[in-house]
Amino acid sequence: MGTRLTSAFLLGLAALLLVRCGGEPAAPRSTPKPTKIQKARVEAPAFNADSAYAYIAQQVAFGPRVPNTPEHVACGDWLSRELTRHGADVIEQPGLVRAYDGTILRIRNIIGQFRPENRERILLFAHWDTRPFADKDTLRMREPIDGANDGGSGVGVLLEIARLLGADSTLDVGVDIVFFDAEDYGTPEWGEKNQNSALTWCLGSQYWANQPHRIGYNAKYGILLDMVGAEGAVFNKEGTSMAYAPTVVKRLWESAERLGYGDYFKRDVTPETIDDNLFVSEFAGIPSANIVHYQVQVLPMGYGPFHHTHADNLSIISTATLEAVGNTVLDVVWND
Numbered sequence: 001m002g003t004r005l006t007s008a009f010l011l012g013l014a015a016l017l018l019v020r021c022g023g024e025p026a027a028p029r030s031t032p033k034p035t036k037i038q039k040a041r042v043e044a045p046a047f048n049a050d051s052a053y054a055y056i057a058q059q060v061a062f063g064p065r066v067p068n069t070p071e072h073v074a075c076g077d078w079l080s081r082e083l084t085r086h087g088a089d090v091i092e093q094p095g096l097v098r099a100y101d102g103t104i105l106r107i108r109n110i111i112g113q114f115r116p117e118n119r120e121r122i123l124l125f126a127h128w129d130t131r132p133f134a135d136k137d138t139l140r141m142r143e144p145i146d147g148a149n150d151g152g153s154g155v156g157v158l159l160e161i162a163r164l165l166g167a168d169s170t171l172d173v174g175v176d177i178v179f180f181d182a183e184d185y186g187t188p189e190w191g192e193k194n195q196n197s198a199l200t201w202c203l204g205s206q207y208w209a210n211q212p213h214r215i216g217y218n219a220k221y222g223i224l225l226d227m228v229g230a231e232g233a234v235f236n237k238e239g240t241s242m243a244y245a246p247t248v249v250k251r252l253w254e255s256a257e258r259l260g261y262g263d264y265f266k267r268d269v270t271p272e273t274i275d276d277n278l279f280v281s282e283f284a285g286i287p288s289a290n291i292v293h294y295q296v297q298v299l300p301m302g303y304g305p306f307h308h309t310h311a312d313n314l315s316i317i318s319t320a321t322l323e324a325v326g327n328t329v330l331d332v333v334w335n336d
Contacts, residue, residue: 126154153229222288
């Protein structure tokens with residue numbers, strides 16, 4: 001995906017939404033503090049990066065996954081079958097949304113529920129569509145991209161996690177894996193920008209956040225994976241995540257450091273960005289952190305040179321990066 005969260009959008013969003021506030025009275029001075037019991041850490045199953053890579057390659061093999069195309073339909077069918085094959089209860093959420101240029105998009109959010117009987121739940125999500133144009137490229141700018149990293153990598157990691165969830169019976173928390181549609185159909189570089197441009201992104205997550213797949217659905221927290229497969233990826237602490245879910249960010253980055261992935265998970269904070277975690281956090285009320293490739297100490301600052309170009313193909317995907325992200329997420333989920 002990709003665009004930064006502008007101050008104008010923040011002001012507009014704040015005007016549209018209720019301000020959540022409140023607090024609890026302080027405990028009397030005589031009340032003793034409860035003793036904090038440190039739980040022993042649980043070893044999560046090992047993440048198979050080669051399997052995740054194969055899932056990315058299969059998505060790319062379908063072609064660009066742009067809404068309203070046969071390739072999009074075929075890939076969606078496959079995603080639903082894969083989640084079912086791994087033991088998930090699958091719910092598909094079809095819908096119609098309006099793109100930045102007025103085009104009506106037939107979208108399809110795909111939800112895989114693991115241990116649906118558990119009321120305590122964790123939400124893991126990524127977008128499965130691809131950019132309909134290479135608007136940051138210098139050639140073939142109006143042609144769709146492969147989206148191996150932007151779209152494919154997050155889905156590939158989550159499909160491998162789904163496989164592990166289906167094979168393991170020890171986890172005592174429910175997990176929902178959601179593949180959001182139409183995340184990357186936002187206003188192109190050549191399009192007219194205005195205060196509503198931010199809302200042209202993440203159409204699938206906006207749709208879901210306003211009408212979840214189950215009435216009253218809630219989760220303790222969410223984790224978004226976006227652009228998590230490039231060689232030498234840099235995952236700084238994304239600004240919107242720090243605003244809505246700093247505790248989730250802290251847990252993820254501590255797990256990454258403990259597991260030896262500190263070279264990927266850096267400590268700088270990015271600008272606030274527009275991504276699916278914004279709408280899941282604000283509209284659905286589920287504090288969500290975003291693991292996303294975003295560099296702040298390298299010029300140009302941002303999502304990397306392959307972002308929204310035809311260079312976003314399988315050649316930039318690294319199994320070492322996939323392993324770092326997959327094992328970090330698993331460690332957090334298994335030690336929830």
